[in-house]
Amino acid sequence: MDFTIVTPSYRELGYLGACVASVADQEGVEVEHIVQDAGTDGFGKFAEQMKARWPDRPNYRRLMISEPDRGMYDAVNKGLKRGTGKICAYLNCDEQYLPGALRAIYEAFQSAPRAEICYGGFLVIDSHGHLITVQRPVRLFWPHVATSHLANFTCATFFLRSFLERQQAWFDPASTACADALWTLEHLRSGVGSLRLAAPVSVFRQTGTNRGLTQQGLEERKRIAREAPRWVQMGKPVWIAIHRILKWVSGGYLPRKIAYSIWRSGDDPARIRHGPVWSHGIWWARVKL
Numbered sequence: 001m002d003f004t005i006v007t008p009s010y011r012e013l014g015y016l017g018a019c020v021a022s023v024a025d026q027e028g029v030e031v032e033h034i035v036q037d038a039g040t041d042g043f044g045k046f047a048e049q050m051k052a053r054w055p056d057r058p059n060y061r062r063l064m065i066s067e068p069d070r071g072m073y074d075a076v077n078k079g080l081k082r083g084t085g086k087i088c089a090y091l092n093c094d095e096q097y098l099p100g101a102l103r104a105i106y107e108a109f110q111s112a113p114r115a116e117i118c119y120g121g122f123l124v125i126d127s128h129g130h131l132i133t134v135q136r137p138v139r140l141f142w143p144h145v146a147t148s149h150l151a152n153f154t155c156a157t158f159f160l161r162s163f164l165e166r167q168q169a170w171f172d173p174a175s176t177a178c179a180d181a182l183w184t185l186e187h188l189r190s191g192v193g194s195l196r197l198a199a200p201v202s203v204f205r206q207t208g209t210n211r212g213l214t215q216q217g218l219e220e221r222k223r224i225a226r227e228a229p230r231w232v233q234m235g236k237p238v239w240i241a242i243h244r245i246l247k248w249v250s251g252g253y254l255p256r257k258i259a260y261s262i263w264r265s266g267d268d269p270a271r272i273r274h275g276p277v278w279s280h281g282i283w284w285a286r287v288k289l
């Protein structure tokens with residue numbers, strides 16, 4: 001199996017159908033999709049609907065499991081441990097992959113045999129599917145991640161199972177919103193080889209209720225910053241400046257015209273095409289970061 005994609009789920013069936021569809025229609029790779037639900041009412045009926053809409057086939061299979069967990073990251077770990085794919089990732093219910101995403105990631109890893117983590121670009125859309133910004137992956141450095149934010153999102157982050165098992169690189173289940181930042185910090189410090197794929201491979205939906213922007217998520221971010229060495233904390237303005245320079249040099253702020261196709265729900269007959277529209281890499285809602 002080429003890929004294991006895990007989706008942690010709880011009370012988000014309205015989004016989950018589109019997420020499932022975006023994994024099910026990937027071509028050119030073998031993929032297993034493990035939906036790890038924490039006990040959503042109606043999940044069993046929903047799973048049957050998805051089975052009828054997207055049945056297993058030779059290169060695709062899906063497990064939809066409902067069982068108690070200790071939170072989102074515990075669910076992600078459970079799914080990863082159940083999987084067998086050589087390349088792993090997790091995709092939240094309100095996120096989805098663009099057409100051809102997994103094939104592009106597979107080829108990126110093939111071209112960089114020393115890399116164990118791959119960061120792809122992603123689109124940010126609003127609740128209606130309209131484009132807010134296009135984000136290219138940037139070169140991460142740990143003082144910036146520790147004191148500011150994680151610029152490369154998990155919806156477009158992929159890692160090798162061999163790395164996951166060798167490093168025991170599971171996500172911290174005690175975290176409610178920022179285990180991805182903690183995970184990234186650990187592996188930036190250890191020097192794990194990574195690569196960046198500039199093209200967008202996934203879609204992040206800005207809902208206003210994203211975990212990282214909740215009060216609990218903001219408190220976790222503050223705690224991560226407080227635990228950084230004093231010199232790292234004091235250098236925050238410098239790290240932000242370097243991050244923005246690196247993003248500018250890599251073309252991350254340049255305007256571009258883009259067309260994209262997304263699923264509105266799992267019941268749609270096909271993806272809905274948007275654009276082409278102009279966008280740029282400035283995400284105004286988070287520019288202060």
